[in-house]
Amino acid sequence: MSDRNFTPNWYEERPPKNSYRRLLKWGDLEEFKHPNKRLFTLMKETFNLTNDDFRERQKMGLEQVDYDIPSKLSSEQTEKFIEIAGAENVKTDNYTRLRVSYGKTMIDLMRLREGIVENIPDIVISPRSKKDILEIVQYCNQELIPIYVYGGGSSVTRGTEAVKGGVSLDMIYMNKVIELNETNQTITVEPGITGPDYEKILNNAVSELDAKRAYTCGHFPQSFEFTTVGGWVVTRGAGQNSTYYGKTEDMVVAQEYITPSGIIKTGEFPAHSCGPDIDQLMMGNEGAYGILVSVTMKIFRHMPKNQYHFSYMFKNWEDAKNAAREILQSEFGKPSAFRISDAEETDVAMKLYGIEGSPISSLLSRRGYKNNEKCLMLGYTDGEKDFAKLVKNKLHKVCKSYGAMNTTPLVAMKWKQGRFKDPYLREDLGDYGLMIDTLECSVSWSNMENVHTGVRNFIKSRPNTISMTHISHSYHQGANLYFIFIAKMDDIKEYKEFQKGVLDNIQKFGATMSHHHGIGKMNAPWLEGQIGKNQIEILRTLKKHFDPNNIMNPGGTLALDLDEKDKRIIKK
């Protein structure tokens, strides 16, 4: 094979059973997405690498998970858990304990490659019912045993990490549909149901639930396939269609939680003026107040045939952003998926979606849409047929008025096709010591450029680093900014310092510390700096109310029990 045609020998094996690889791998064990040729070339150029740097894979984590961290539980306590949940639902093996603690953030993957095991629970229980959970919470509260909850395992905030040991609940059996209410277009489910199972049962409601029609959940985060409905709710997640359908907190109608202080249950009402909103005060608690055991969600009519895909190229970021804002404020309805890439991400996207080198690409150049300046907007509309069409037509008009070129629906379709697959890239990159990670925030339109430039400047201040940004969720008054950075970096300490810098700058320039990933333990040191001391004291008061013994997801979650020395309050 000539050097020019060289392709790395990307790993394509099902990871060995009980290996670290199995945990660091994204999602489906037999699914892979390798960098295409153009991305590979870009990385080599940007990182000053040669083909030789891609001849040998490193730190692949193929070894069996192996460590010696004894359980701190007494045998009496272990027995009690077996009595509550059944022996077959209680596990203490090394692999399972690690599996439910680490999520999918870069630090998790790096630790797994290094074989670093820390912060694991003493025991993993798969409760079968609300009753099991109630008994576990009551017993843990009595014995002061920490409780962590594991759903789909896609946390990128160290949300499920069992920092204080104790029990981890794997919600795998808490996955049932409790009730479909077609009159209200709502469904009540247990929190452990996965995104795909949930969407499948809704799409097939006619055959599976004896319903009159098919529904959709309207919630499709990139991690969709490996998340649970409960995870969406307790972190206030968003999906790629939230611009139209709303974030999780807009979809939740009622919830039930088990807390050490008792059961919290809200009613199924469309709106109220009965004091502060209990639902909104529970959502986002990330397991620090209690455990979600059932949730009632809005569902929507399944009308995929009505979707209109679109993509537009703008001459620059300013025009693209202004068009997005105009679209959101014009009141002609909102697009469903709606993504706007900055110049650097656009150039990478052109490679990833196979536009670079195509006739569209040359046409763009000829018309003056320049590399390193042009910005791509793509997405599709949802809703009733004529409504979806109206949104598409009106959006088209706005884009044209900002000098955009219609780059056809195909680009959006191509993006949609692969949209859940990108995380698989991380394994390949990691095999050659490359890091790809993301951080995200939300910001008002008027402060957006400040944040975009400020954070981007920090990322680019590191030599040989790719920094891509896009808007993935847009609102009347602002949007989410999503930062992706790629670099040659495989040292955990270096990575942590770098990540800290990105988070510092998100705070310094005045964005939220998260729009939909949540706070977890990773972003927690910045939370007080963002929401302020008096505001975080409210969350701490609620914590004491629900969980006076601090057994629920302790060890930094939402900065509720964070040491002063760990807090990062960045001067703005």
Next chain:
Amino acid sequence: MSDRNFTPNWYEERPPKNSYRRLLKWGDLEEFKHPNKRLFTLMKETFNLTNDDFRERQKMGLEQVDYDIPSKLSSEQTEKFIEIAGAENVKTDNYTRLRVSYGKTMIDLMRLREGIVENIPDIVISPRSKKDILEIVQYCNQELIPIYVYGGGSSVTRGTEAVKGGVSLDMIYMNKVIELNETNQTITVEPGITGPDYEKILNNAVSELDAKRAYTCGHFPQSFEFTTVGGWVVTRGAGQNSTYYGKTEDMVVAQEYITPSGIIKTGEFPAHSCGPDIDQLMMGNEGAYGILVSVTMKIFRHMPKNQYHFSYMFKNWEDAKNAAREILQSEFGKPSAFRISDAEETDVAMKLYGIEGSPISSLLSRRGYKNNEKCLMLGYTDGEKDFAKLVKNKLHKVCKSYGAMNTTPLVAMKWKQGRFKDPYLREDLGDYGLMIDTLECSVSWSNMENVHTGVRNFIKSRPNTISMTHISHSYHQGANLYFIFIAKMDDIKEYKEFQKGVLDNIQKFGATMSHHHGIGKMNAPWLEGQIGKNQIEILRTLKKHFDPNNIMNPGGTLALDLDEKDKRIIKK
């Protein structure tokens, strides 16, 4: 004048200065709305009255406000308030003390007619700034002096009633625009700005705020003219266009409160996943946690020319309700004003809007739309021109499919024209011992008939009582139900018993205790029965956090300091 043409001599004088009448009168002192002939006839028929019952007005409250309730404040305390706010902004006269305590609920009006004065503050202060309020709150917290806040005075929940005496803050000077942000389409205002002043400055933003375009607030409760933005926020109010624009809690972007425990201030972000939502936890606190001193609200483009008015008559309530649900769940966009009257309200509305006796009326009869069965839907659309048109056309199609007859846009225009005027009817009715009052709730579509029939049956169980119900705000999963009842009743005790029965039945049949009026002190005894003990304990914990000495709107607000004996928990 012959008996047949008899019209009562409806009172049409500007009420005397400092009189009870001035306080019981709705809004504009020189505005009146008298029952028209058809309504007058209906009332006589329903209540078994004759013209003779309308010859002499009674309990008109024309007397000067007069009572002897000395201030419990020490002269030192009074001096301190004068020092803080300036002598010209501190009042202790009888009229002012009563003015800021009573609202506009039936019990208030009845007490004013009887000259019953109770629960008044010792002193009324009009703060000029956040600084004044901060000093007042700190001083009151130190001296344990209760604080009440008075905005527009339209509370129908005894929300502002100074049950424990102390200070009442009249927010009249806290009415400034702090900042318009056209990029975000948001405005930051002080809470005391009235609805009309707020809307006027937005409509005239080009000339008054040097803006690029005109805006609208999108919030128009029936009480619009005599409410403040702060009142909307702290009660979680709704307006007649909330089906499209959202309730207040959907419009609020950021808030600042002064509480005895410190200042609570949230940031201007479009969405977040940074833990429980502080904004949603402060909205609806009704002055029991702290005092709102500034709020940032979404605003909308002012496009009144795009509005399409519509009205439809359905053969029955079931069809009208199902059509409403279909409209809300079809995803073609939402109507702005959207009101559906039940059969009894429809019959009354036909009289009020002058349809009865018109050609439309005879056409309806001929086509089989029967009295006591047929139901009226009316409203208008808002938004971008083609969007507003699409909503109108799609809505038309749905209505037709449910057998409705198009009764022309005129009916909706007529309703809109008079929509802020109906409360004036109450003065005329009261002059002849008639009571007209309202209570409202929210409920899911699937439980709606249960609540409608259940509450209506209770109201109708009282002989000679008019019971009208409409849906005034519709959602994907349910709607608001608004009950209006009219009866010959002028005894406070009888009225209270009757009202208690309505509230009991709202709870018994499973609706919220309020959709947009709030809870105040009037609905508070039912709150625990609705949201549950564990849930109300959350609100109480927050109360202790913000206001450990219980000086903020004490005496039953939100049931936070309610005696066990006062609680009403109705078995469902």
